[in-house]
Amino acid sequence: MTAAFERLGLAPTRDAKAIKRAYAAALKAIDQGSEREAFERLRQAYEQALAWAAQADDEQESEDEPDISPHSPPVAPPADPPRMDEPLPAATVSPTPDEARQALRHWTEQLRDAPPEAIADVFEAALADPRLLHLDSHAQLEARIADLLHDDPAGRAALFDTAALRFHWADRNARPIASTAAAHWISRVINQGLQWQAQAPAVTDLQKQALDAAARVASPGPAQARLAPALDDMARDFPDWFALHLAAQGHAHLPAWLALHARLASRWAGQIERQQRYFGTRGKTVRTLLGGFFVLLLAAAVLSGVMSRMTGGPAPAVVAVPTSALSATPEAVLAYEITGAVTRDSCESTEEFVHESNWLQVGDSDAVALLATRAMRCQDKGLWSRKDDALMACLRAERAAALAAGRVEDAPRCLPSGPRVAGEKPEPARPENQGSRQKESR
16 A cells, blocks of 8 residues: 555655645656557556555544443534545446546536637536546546647637636646646746736737737628738747637638738738838938938929920029019119020019019129010010110110120110109110211221
């Protein structure tokens, strides 16, 4: 009998609870799938230890029985009722092996087919079944549940969580009573679950939405495109945990979701890369915005120059000033808004500016020549409203004389001798006849 207690790692004792605890601890150190003989020896030692403890209790009770004789006082009944957790005679509580196997099969099927919300109640009913009162029956139930989850995990997260709580799978250094493959799978699921919970709440919320959507939508479209990467991330980073938490319908729909992600993955990857490159940090964002602003300025300048070359018109030199401000200002002003092609609107603005401002009084001869050229082009294209424009005639005569004499054009010579009044047509000075000058000099 000492060998039986040694196999259990326990000193001989009549405490049935201590024997059961020792048996449970030793059972977890055995792989029932590959160490069947060791399990049988442990089971035999457990039964022998329980039988010895029960026999010792009976002998002790017989020794302690009082000698009831006519001269002996009656013995008072025990104050407390018998404890329900004490082992009863084998004939009254021990189910037959067939009954235990039938119970295991029945409750395994019940747990397999139960909806998630009923798993806890079915589990408690299985553990309370009299046919599974033996400790090894609970161990066999644990092994069957572990194999069921390992072989068919789709949508069985509720069963896994209940079994992990009841059988202490998540405890430190826990060794589930299961085959080697199932025990390793349980360990991976628990570790991956901890990693999944360590993610940011926004990420886990999005992944929960993806799990629910994958179970409902068979053919995802653009509306579900943002959830497809979440499914791909879970399938890659937490494969065992993901297989357990994705419903059976979701597993059937998963290929369509992954195909959608594959079609859009390259586009999303490029967008993410560009976003990180240009807007990954605050400094990158500022540099990107400044760079874009300067590129726009450069593009506007280049486009303005190209348009100016295409139309042959002068580039703008000065910003336009309202006519009322020009006529009321005593200082010399040269300002116009004529740019680009020679059109009717631009020529009307040029004509109004030529006759209503003091543009000939500025000291910038190049700017004056450019505006005069613009006015002449408008007049040549028939876009000048004044048919007999004395000022334009003077400007043309002065340009011809300057070209003939090889000198700089002196457009201010066309100014009237007196002060200009706003709106009054100027009386240009006529160019002198070179022949009459020669006669007067003689």
